[in-house]
Amino acid sequence: MPFDLFSPDCLSIKLNLRVEENYLKMSQVAAELLVCELRNLLTIKPKAVVVLSAGGTPEMLYSLLVRKYKDSLDWRRVVLFQMDDYWEMSVQNPKSMAYYLLDKIVYPLNIGTHYLLNVFTAKSTKLVESYTEFLDEFEEKIIAEGGIDIIVHGIGSNGHLGFNEPGSSFDSKARIVTLEKSTILENSRFFNSITEVPTQAVTLGLNTLSKARKIFLLASGKNKKSAVRGCILGPVTKSLPASILRISSSTTFIVDKEAWF
Ligand code: PGA
Numbered sequence: 001m002p003f004d005l006f007s008p009d010c011l012s013i014k015l016n017l018r019v020e021e022n023y024l025k026m027s028q029v030a031a032e033l034l035v036c037e038l039r040n041l042l043t044i045k046p047k048a049v050v051v052l053s054a055g056g057t058p059e060m061l062y063s064l065l066v067r068k069y070k071d072s073l074d075w076r077r078v079v080l081f082q083m084d085d086y087w088e089m090s091v092q093n094p095k096s097m098a099y100y101l102l103d104k105i106v107y108p109l110n111i112g113t114h115y116l117l118n119v120f121t122a123k124s125t126k127l128v129e130s131y132t133e134f135l136d137e138f139e140e141k142i143i144a145e146g147g148i149d150i151i152v153h154g155i156g157s158n159g160h161l162g163f164n165e166p167g168s169s170f171d172s173k174a175r176i177v178t179l180e181k182s183t184i185l186e187n188s189r190f191f192n193s194i195t196e197v198p199t200q201a202v203t204l205g206l207n208t209l210s211k212a213r214k215i216f217l218l219a220s221g222k223n224k225k226s227a228v229r230g231c232i233l234g235p236v237t238k239s240l241p242a243s244i245l246r247i248s249s250s251t252t253f254i255v256d257k258e259a260w261f
Contacts, residue, residue: 016252017232019260023220026256027060030218033252034061034152035069037214041149042077047112049079049142050150051204052105053162054097056189057154057218059104066108076112079145080105081138083153083209084117084162087176087200091121095190115141117174119202131202135174139208148212155219158182159227159240163203166239172205186223210244215251217242219259228259 020026041048052058082101091098098118106114117138119131142148158166158180165180178200179187188194219228231242232253245251 016250017260018252018254020254020256022256023060026218026220026254027058027064030058030061030152030216030254031064031069033254034150034216035065035072037150038078039073042073045146045149047077047079047145048149049081049145049147050152051081051083051148051209051212052101052152053083053154054085054100055154057220058152061152061218062104065105070109075109078109078111078113080111080114081142081145081148081204082115082117083151084201084203085119086198087202088120089118089198091116091118095196117202117204119176131176135202138174138204142208148208150214151209151212151216153209153215153217153242153245155217155224155227155231155242156183157186157223157227159231159242161206161241161244162209163201164206164209164241166241168206168238168241170210170238170244171207173207174202174204176200176202206241206244210247213250215245217245217251217253217255219253219255221256222258224255224259225261228253228255 018029020029038048082098085097089096093099096118098116105111115138119134153161155161160183163177163179164172165177165183184194184197184199188197191197227242230240231245234240234243236243236246
């Protein structure tokens, strides 16, 4: 993809880029910045509303939060919304992203309030009649909690944000999506075989995600380089969903050297 630093899109860049030595350093910097942001927020607001992604990239960040920053702030004042999950996968399934967040973040840090975007569990426990009702209510809860203060994103090597695959509308809301083959292949590392990877998922939409007041995007490894560079240096385009971050809130990219050079 050709990079034009002088295109109107590029001139509207409102982001910070931190290129760190390696995955560990990237995670340490992300933990420091995230905790600092949360502490500042909690001096001016009773609650901080965050959306956290699951996946391999933020694993070290979450582990550091639990090991080093558990006592650094009152995590009971944090409200967590899940960003995405596989469709028709129960929260009890260790492969689900809901399970991941509960296991790695919500219970260890004693997060005060959490909302899971796990449609399967909500439906099977008859909490809702239909998934559209569930998704609409989820969006309404975000608004009722005051909107998203902070998001921690990973990025797919195809540039997806949450499970908003290339071609997703910038106006999209929470919905069921079909995963791209490249995403299924990439995520197969968390499953016994590729055939076990769900082909559909549920995700917050780009419209909702781009309204966050502060965004951190983490990327590690050379398979993310093209997406990261395209997102920062290329045009804002639906074919690279993460490029929406350039025209949204203040974004800090924290990447390791392999994902940039
Ligand atoms: P990963 O996924 O952190 O497991 O690489 C990132 C993403 O798909 O957004």
